[in-house]
Amino acid sequence: MPYSAAINDEQVEVLITDVLEQYGYDFTGYSRASLKRRLLRLFGLDKQVSFAEFRYKIGNDSTYFKRFVEQITVNVTEMFRDPAFYKALREKVLPKLGTYPFIRIWLAGCSTGEEVYSMAIVLKELNLLHKSLIYATDINPTVLEKAAQGMFPLSQMKQYSENYIASGGTKDFSSYYSANYSLAKFDNELKTKMIFSTHNLVSDHSFNEFQLILCRNVLIYFDRDLQFKVLQLFDNSLENLGYLALGTKETTDFSPISKRYKRLETEKIWRKLSDENL
Amino acid sequence: MKTCKALIIGGSAGSLDVLFKVLPALRIDIPFPIIIVLHRKQGTDSLLSGLLSSKTALIVKEIEEKENILSGTIYVVPSDYHLLIEKDLTFSLDYSEKVNYSRPSIDVTFQSAAEIYSDDLVCLLLSGSNADGVNGLITVKNYGGETAVQDPVTAQVEYMPAQAILRANVDRVLKIEEIADYINLLG
Numbered sequence: 001m002p003y004s005a006a007i008n009d010e011q012v013e014v015l016i017t018d019v020l021e022q023y024g025y026d027f028t029g030y031s032r033a034s035l036k037r038r039l040l041r042l043f044g045l046d047k048q049v050s051f052a053e054f055r056y057k058i059g060n061d062s063t064y065f066k067r068f069v070e071q072i073t074v075n076v077t078e079m080f081r082d083p084a085f086y087k088a089l090r091e092k093v094l095p096k097l098g099t100y101p102f103i104r105i106w107l108a109g110c111s112t113g114e115e116v117y118s119m120a121i122v123l124k125e126l127n128l129l130h131k132s133l134i135y136a137t138d139i140n141p142t143v144l145e146k147a148a149q150g151m152f153p154l155s156q157m158k159q160y161s162e163n164y165i166a167s168g169g170t171k172d173f174s175s176y177y178s179a180n181y182s183l184a185k186f187d188n189e190l191k192t193k194m195i196f197s198t199h200n201l202v203s204d205h206s207f208n209e210f211q212l213i214l215c216r217n218v219l220i221y222f223d224r225d226l227q228f229k230v231l232q233l234f235d236n237s238l239e240n241l242g243y244l245a246l247g248t249k250e251t252t253d254f255s256p257i258s259k260r261y262k263r264l265e266t267e268k269i270w271r272k273l274s275d276e277n278l
Numbered sequence: 279m280k281t282c283k284a285l286i287i288g289g290s291a292g293s294l295d296v297l298f299k300v301l302p303a304l305r306i307d308i309p310f311p312i313i314i315v316l317h318r319k320q321g322t323d324s325l326l327s328g329l330l331s332s333k334t335a336l337i338v339k340e341i342e343e344k345e346n347i348l349s350g351t352i353y354v355v356p357s358d359y360h361l362l363i364e365k366d367l368t369f370s371l372d373y374s375e376k377v378n379y380s381r382p383s384i385d386v387t388f389q390s391a392a393e394i395y396s397d398d399l400v401c402l403l404l405s406g407s408n409a410d411g412v413n414g415l416i417t418v419k420n421y422g423g424e425t426a427v428q429d430p431v432t433a434q435v436e437y438m439p440a441q442a443i444l445r446a447n448v449d450r451v452l453k454i455e456e457i458a459d460y461i462n463l464l465g
């Protein structure tokens with residue numbers, strides 16, 4: 001039996017429609033290849049036996065729907081992922097923003113928070129944390145609860161410490177957390193400038209003006225039209241001369257906002273031009 | 279002649295040398311895309327595409343997400359992402375859990391491509407030290423595609439192709455010097 005026989009393409013569309021009608025979650029602009037793979041994975045994980053039962057459960061059991069959202073979105077993340085990116089933040093972007101009296105940062109699609117804590121560490125080392133505020137949002141409330149706790153597997157710390165050093169960090173990485181059984185608990189001080197909230201990039205609106213927006217490895221799950229729509233949302237939420245950072249494989253090229261943005265050489269970071277520069 | 283709308287080559291330890299031998303012998307009017315999924319260290323992407331590019335007159339490019347898949351082009355999957363294929367013949371990148379301790383995983387791409395290209399797909403598995411790709415080959419066969427592996431005797435690390443032969447009932451077992459001819463005759 002081909003591995004995908006359990007759910008066919010039409011049934012994927014049926015589920016997308018159900019979920020939109022019954023819960024208002026709009027997955028119509030998501031890349032189908034990934035969505036289907038996640039659906040099949042969930043179907044298998046939960047030992048579902050038929051599509052009809054799977055569909056019924058998603059549509060009628062709101063607890064199961066919560067699990068559905070958790071499982072079909074991809075939540076994998078790391079601290080200081082792509083060290084070169086954090087190096088550029090540390091050396092090029094944040095020093096510029098450091099001249100402002102107050103720095104508002106939006107981290108969209110923050111997942112379990114590894115990126116948020118990495119950002120707070122860099123801000124602290126540049127002596128900017130006290131005047132910064134990081135709004136960290138995600139569609140999935142469960143990952144946000146985790147993020148707010150600031151506890152990550154201790155087993156990951158060796159890798160994260162290497163990433164941190166490669167990103168230009170010079171402190172002893174272990175000075176930022178205390179080991180608690182199998183978990184590394186990050187300092188409460190880092191948390192003081194974080195605000196966690198659910199926000200759906202597909203359906204929710206702009207909620208503030210920022211000097212820096214990071215949204216990494218989220219747009220890869222969207223089709224081109226939805227990508228453009230979300231980039232427009234970021235554009236509406238970014239001050240002139242503010243910065244927009246995407247994942248290493250994502251781009252503003254081809255999108256309607258691209259002409260208002262100038263890319264920083266090598267990294268996937270763009271600066272919004274001021275009106276005079278247009 | 280086997281109709282081929284896409285060729286996917288998967289490989290791990292010991293495959294780069296094979297590609298270095300195969301690429302220069304490929305005809306430059308290949309009528310389908312060639313997609314290469316290689317296990318490797320993070321952050322070595324541009325280096326790899328550069329090396330492969332120096333061995334062929336065909337265009338070698340690192341995949342950009344949502345890019346159209348074109349014939350006659352060799353695509354390299356970026357490190358640390360899985361590659362999926364969309365129905366409209368564009369690429370999607372995915373940062374989900376590793377599969378077989380690997381990202382990119384060869385299984386993931388073989389399986390995704392099988393769904394899209396079904397019996398017009400050819401997948402080739404080269405040298406390597408784990409079994410990533412083997413389940414993918416099984417799926418490809420189920421969809422009527424053709425499967426081939428490097429002859430384990432000629433592989434620097436025989437485990438991966440040997441596992442495929444054991445478990446996936448592969449169509450072809452090819453010595454290194456036979457691979458280019460095999461590809462050149464697909465159409």
Ligand SMILES: C[S@@+](CC[C@H](N)C(=O)[O-])C[C@H]1O[C@@H](n2cnc3c(N)ncnc32)[C@H](O)[C@@H]1O
Pocket residue numbers: 073074075076077078081108109110111112115137138139140143199200201202215216217218221247373
């Ligand atoms: C692969 S993770 C990226 C985490 C982190 N930014 C990184 O690059 O390591 C993708 C995240 O996007 C979130 N996401 C998916 N769809 C979303 C949406 N419509 N609105 C907000 N977040 C979304 C998922 O819940 C998940 O946490």
